[in-house]
Amino acid sequence: MGDKHENVGHRERLRERFMRAEFSCFSQHEIVELMLTFSIPRRDVKRTAKILLKTFGSIAGIFDAEIGELEQIKGIGRATAISIKMIRAVNSLYLQEKFSSGTDIDSAEKAIALWRQRMSGLKVEVVEVAHMSSELRLMEDGIERLEEGTVASAVIYPRKIVESAMRRNSAAIMLCHNHTSGSADPSDCDERNTRALKTTLQHLDIALVDHIIISPIGAFSFRENGLL
Secondary structure, rough: OOHHHHHHHHHHHHHHHHHHOOOOOOOHHHHHHHHHHHHOOOOOOOHHHHHHHHOOOOOHHHHHOOHHHOOOOOOOOOHHHHHHHHHHOOOOOOHHHHHOOOOOOOOHHHHHHHHHHHHOOOOEEEEEEEEEOOOOEEOOOOOOOEOOHHHHHHOOOOOHHHHHHHHHHHOOOEEEOOOOOOOOOHHHHHHHHHHHHHHHHHHHHOOEEEEEEEEEOOOEOOOOOOOO
């Protein structure tokens, strides 16, 4: 009886902490714990949360896992696996609505949120460009995928990006590509291509606002790191 009451109290404390400050003071396993409490109503889920994180590497990894992979974890039934995937899908819809045409993408934080939603879970590297107005508002159907590569690489062709910007009559663009594993840090080739692209666009009076790299463990902004 004592363990049951302690478990209920722990769940309530997690929920109260979330109500006060959302996830600002949560550890990763506590975030996963809180999520699990809504589909696993009575059992202690702390150990299950830690196993999920150990197995899939991160919260993003948990959301990107297939339902069958989640069900292989002890304590995760089909209803809980579906619940996890549903939370990811709802978040995806939220971001799609938030970053519809006319939305300002005027910070690295907004750009990273946008492309995390678009590129999370991809098995190959891709290159995308956001076409924007001079006020840095996303144009209608403003995100274009220009390249789809392999697990290890996707080539950034400055000429193709420039042609796309001119065809769309963009006042500004933002570039993004993903790394399917490892660090989000740019390669020497990424830096060379970005410099070449910026120079070419300047001659056409088109601003290169940023180049974002997304990886499973992080994100990198060229502008925030002084490379633009």
